[in-house]
Amino acid sequence: MTLLAIDNLTKVFGGVRAVDGVSFSLEAGELLAMIGPNGAGKSTCFNMVNGQLAPDSGRIVLAGVDIGGLPPHDIWRRGVGRTFQVAATFSSMKAIENVQMALISRQSRIGRLWKPAARYAREEAQALLRRVGMAEQAERPCGVLAYGDVKRVELAIALAGAPKLLLMDEPTAGMAPGERNALMALTREIAHDSGVGVLFTEHSMDVVFGYADRIIVLARGRLIAQGDPRGVRNDPRVREVYFDARHRVIGASE
Amino acid sequence: MSFSGLTVQLLNGLADASALFLLAAGLSLIFGVTRIVNFAHGSLYMLGAYVAWSLTERLSSVAGFWISMLLAALAVGALGATIELVLLRRMYRAPDLSQLLATFALTLIARDAALYLWGPEDLLGPRAPGLSGSVVILGRLFPQYNLLLIAIGPVVLIALRTLLAQTRWGVLVRAATQDREMVGALGVNQSILFTTVFALGAFLAGLGGALQLPREPASAGIDIAAIGDAFVVVVVGGMGSMPGAFIAALLICEIKALCIALGDWTTPFGLTIAFPHFTLVAEFAVMAVVLVLRPWGLLGRQQETARASAASTAPFTPAGSLTKWGAAIALAAVALLPFLVGGDSYILVLSIDICVGILFAASLHFIMGPGGMHSFGHAAYFGLGAYASALALRRADIPMELALALSPLGGALGALAFGWFCVRLSGVYLSMLTLAFGQIVWSIVYQWDAITGGSNGLIGIWPSARLASKSAYFHLTLALSVAGALLLRRILFSPFGYALRATRDSPLRSGAIGIDVRRIQWAAFIIAGTVCGLAGGLFAFSKGSISPETISVGRSVDGLVMVLLGGVETLSGPIVGAASYIVLQDVISRHMQYWRAALGMFMLLLVMAFPGGIVGALRHRFTRT
Numbered sequence: 001m002t003l004l005a006i007d008n009l010t011k012v013f014g015g016v017r018a019v020d021g022v023s024f025s026l027e028a029g030e031l032l033a034m035i036g037p038n039g040a041g042k043s044t045c046f047n048m049v050n051g052q053l054a055p056d057s058g059r060i061v062l063a064g065v066d067i068g069g070l071p072p073h074d075i076w077r078r079g080v081g082r083t084f085q086v087a088a089t090f091s092s093m094k095a096i097e098n099v100q101m102a103l104i105s106r107q108s109r110i111g112r113l114w115k116p117a118a119r120y121a122r123e124e125a126q127a128l129l130r131r132v133g134m135a136e137q138a139e140r141p142c143g144v145l146a147y148g149d150v151k152r153v154e155l156a157i158a159l160a161g162a163p164k165l166l167l168m169d170e171p172t173a174g175m176a177p178g179e180r181n182a183l184m185a186l187t188r189e190i191a192h193d194s195g196v197g198v199l200f201t202e203h204s205m206d207v208v209f210g211y212a213d214r215i216i217v218l219a220r221g222r223l224i225a226q227g228d229p230r231g232v233r234n235d236p237r238v239r240e241v242y243f244d245a246r247h248r249v250i251g252a253s254e
Numbered sequence: 255m256s257f258s259g260l261t262v263q264l265l266n267g268l269a270d271a272s273a274l275f276l277l278a279a280g281l282s283l284i285f286g287v288t289r290i291v292n293f294a295h296g297s298l299y300m301l302g303a304y305v306a307w308s309l310t311e312r313l314s315s316v317a318g319f320w321i322s323m324l325l326a327a328l329a330v331g332a333l334g335a336t337i338e339l340v341l342l343r344r345m346y347r348a349p350d351l352s353q354l355l356a357t358f359a360l361t362l363i364a365r366d367a368a369l370y371l372w373g374p375e376d377l378l379g380p381r382a383p384g385l386s387g388s389v390v391i392l393g394r395l396f397p398q399y400n401l402l403l404i405a406i407g408p409v410v411l412i413a414l415r416t417l418l419a420q421t422r423w424g425v426l427v428r429a430a431t432q433d434r435e436m437v438g439a440l441g442v443n444q445s446i447l448f449t450t451v452f453a454l455g456a457f458l459a460g461l462g463g464a465l466q467l468p469r470e471p472a473s474a475g476i477d478i479a480a481i482g483d484a485f486v487v488v489v490v491g492g493m494g495s496m497p498g499a500f501i502a503a504l505l506i507c508e509i510k511a512l513c514i515a516l517g518d519w520t521t522p523f524g525l526t527i528a529f530p531h532f533t534l535v536a537e538f539a540v541m542a543v544v545l546v547l548r549p550w551g552l553l554g555r556q557q558e559t560a561r562a563s564a565a566s567t568a569p570f571t572p573a574g575s576l577t578k579w580g581a582a583i584a585l586a587a588v589a590l591l592p593f594l595v596g597g598d599s600y601i602l603v604l605s606i607d608i609c610v611g612i613l614f615a616a617s618l619h620f621i622m623g624p625g626g627m628h629s630f631g632h633a634a635y636f637g638l639g640a641y642a643s644a645l646a647l648r649r650a651d652i653p654m655e656l657a658l659a660l661s662p663l664g665g666a667l668g669a670l671a672f673g674w675f676c677v678r679l680s681g682v683y684l685s686m687l688t689l690a691f692g693q694i695v696w697s698i699v700y701q702w703d704a705i706t707g708g709s710n711g712l713i714g715i716w717p718s719a720r721l722a723s724k725s726a727y728f729h730l731t732l733a734l735s736v737a738g739a740l741l742l743r744r745i746l747f748s749p750f751g752y753a754l755r756a757t758r759d760s761p762l763r764s765g766a767i768g769i770d771v772r773r774i775q776w777a778a779f780i781i782a783g784t785v786c787g788l789a790g791g792l793f794a795f796s797k798g799s800i801s802p803e804t805i806s807v808g809r810s811v812d813g814l815v816m817v818l819l820g821g822v823e824t825l826s827g828p829i830v831g832a833a834s835y836i837v838l839q840d841v842i843s844r845h846m847q848y849w850r851a852a853l854g855m856f857m858l859l860l861v862m863a864f865p866g867g868i869v870g871a872l873r874h875r876f877t878r879t
Contacts, residue, residue, distance in 0.1 A: 071765065071770070073765050073767075073770045073771075076767060082766045084762065084766075088762045088766070089760065089763060090755065090756050090760055090763060091567075091760075092568065092569055092755055092758075093569055093752070093759070094569050097569065097752065100752075101752055101756055102767040102768075104749045105753075106768070109749050110750065110753045110769060112748055113744075113745050113748045115749075116572065116747040117747060117749045117751070118572075118747070141569050143567075157763070157767060160767070
């Protein structure tokens with residue numbers, strides 16, 4: 001079943017076509033990696049799907065409904081969870097309280113003024129933290145956690161919304177190699193078991209080729225290739241973009 | 255209205271715009287580079303006028319006058335450099351609010367210094383030699399001096415532009431305005447840059463004050479008026495933008511000139527609109543409109559967020575049973591106060607003030623601490639609450655108890671309207687918009703004689719017979735302020751309170767888990783406004799009167815000081831802060847002639863020694879984590 005269908009999506013900043021007529025789709029339960037050199041338009045794409053940015057044109061259809069241009073909180077309610085390139089958590093709250101906030105929001109109880117928030121959905125929050133391996137640190141404030149741990153809490157927060165679609169912007173950046181594989185294995189398990197569609201970007205090619213079911217490649221705002229990992233790896237256009245980009249970077253540093 | 259009258263008014267507007275630009279340009283420059291909102295800028299302006307007065311007294315020749323102007327500006331510039339070196343240099347890493355508090359403390363000290371050195375009388379300066387007469391424009395007299403002012407504004411603008419565009423120093427200033435950290439990382443000596451920028455900003459303020467001397471007398475009250483005007487210009491123009499400040503000054507002064515030129519206008523239905531009355535509101539109305547349409551000012555850019563994020567605040571912990579019992583016992587002891595000190599004691603009067611202060615500070619803390627929205631205009635809701643009660647009692651003969659019950663409603667309605675605008679902005683811009691709304695409320699109350707009693711205010715607002723005794727009213731105030739503070743505390747632990755903190759910690763994450771950031775912030779404004787309105791109502795009945803003076807910007811700043819004094823990151827901070835500030839103010843003002851300066855010194859000491867406020871310092875002292 002097609003979960004997310006992106007059709008001819010475009011965003012222009014000044015004169016730069018950051019995302020230029022991109023179309024792709026994502027099935028439920030699928031891990032789709034979006035790769036491309038810096039400035040390819042990956043984050044801009046993400047920001048449009050989750051509502052941080054409104055598209056200039058094109059459609060973003062989630063489970064049959066066009067969500068393009070809706071505010072982030074609306075899009076979240078329709079089943080889109082997200083982790084950010086630089087992890088965004090509530091630093092003045094404990095890890096478990098971070099997850100509880102997302103659960104309270106899912107239950108539409110944000111406006112409650114009386115019962116202490118700490119008593120809402122504690123068990124479920126603890127279970128989510130256990131799932132990402134953060135149960136022991138549940139009572140520590142997010143402001144003092146190691147960065148890799150913050151990223152795991154962020155994943156728990158995103159999962160608390162029971163998303164149909166999970167957007168993960170560089171989920172393993174700043175993590176040790178062992179941690180990376182554990183996190184990606186968990187993500188794959190969640191996708192395949194619960195039918196959550198996962199769209200992720202990643203600079204680590206080990207992670208991309210090790211875990212993605214399918215890969216799409218962006219360069220300068222355009223979709224230049226898509227397919228299974230083996231096909232993308234051997235695609236001459238992809239090789240050219242990556243080789244060319246690396247080449248230019250080396251040239252610039254000299 | 256005649257064409258010639260309009261022309262002369264518009265020319266006057268140009269002269270005013272020049273003067274205003276001189277005042278605002280320095281503030282904008284300083285903010286752009288150092289990110290310090292310099293409350294003391296108005297004081298530098300005031301000192302410029304005073305020093306110029308003293309110098310012209312001694313140098314009375316023609317050349318002496320102009321030399322005096324220049325020397326006054328240079329002296330103020332040197333003072334600015336000293337302030338930067340001695341005080342502000344230590345504070346660049348401190349939270350914004352400590353910096354604000356420090357510069358506000360400087361205004362208190364400067365005010366008393368001026369009083370000590372120049373006395374309380376207005377000092378009329380000499381006319382500018384050679385420009386003391388008038389020219390005839392379209393058959394009307396126009397002061398020659400104003401022609402000079404009209405020229406000075408653009409000249410200073412061009413000089414500043416050249417300085418910023420052509421010199422190495424200017425390039426560094428522009429670079430620092432865009433990205434201070436990057437400039438530091440590139441090895442630029444920021445200390446020298448900051449000191450020189452501060453000196454130049456102070457010089458411009460001093461020049462503005464000195465040049466204003468032939469038009470209006472030097473007096474100790476011009477500092478607050480000046481800083482209010484300067485803030486508005488800087489915000490409307492865009493923080494850090496010189497041409498923006500110029501355009502903003504022009505826009506505001508010409509709108510004011512137009513209001514004066516229009517005069518009274520009678521509508522076909524017999525209603526008379528007195529346009530000159532709008533001059534007080536005009537600049538703040540312009541600011542509100544501009545900020546809603548262009549949130550970063552006319553020529554401003556979105557501020558980059560500082561990379562080094564501030565040390566995150568600790569999670570809230572519910573009070574343990576020991577704390578709860580301690581608080582209950584302390585409260586019981588306070589409730590017995592009238593029996594200990596007697597029903598007519600001054601201590602009761604002071605205690606009522608403290609209770610009102612606690613409610614006021616707690617409501618401000620609610621949006622400022624957990625909400626992260628630094629309101630500079632909290633007096634608005636206080637005033638709306640106070641006037642709602644007072645008007646209900648005096649104009650509608652509603653019984654006192656019911657009139658008091660209307661005060662939270664007054665505050666809530668104000669917050670409903672103002673909050674809607676404010677939550678669309680953030681950071682300094684939000685603060686400035688709250689300041690604008692505070693001033694708008696003040697101006698309306700001040701001008702609307704027929705309803706509010708104008709500058710005299712409303713009197714005879716006394717509690718009903720059964721609450722008339724001091725001790726009865728004390729108990730009422732104590733009960734309501736404890737209830738109010740506890741309610742706010744309860745809300746902060748509820749899902750809503752957490753959501754509010756979530757919007758402060760990370761608006762990005764809040765949106766991504768379905769929290770509508772603006773709606774939560776707006777609701778927080780309304781809750782704070784409601785509680786603050788009650789404080790206003792209690793205040794009015796405790797004094798028997800209410801006047802515009804009691805709801806001026808001074809009260810908003812008092813609130814800020816209380817919250818910061820107690821510690822903005824603690825829940826008990828506003829309570830401790832309000833109580834200590836009110837007691838301190840009372841003790842100092844009764845025993846010292848120059849109590850403002852003493853209070854200012856104390857505040858400086860406090861922000862330097864205890865940046866986390868009283869409760870923050872105690873917690874730091876007694877907890878090891």
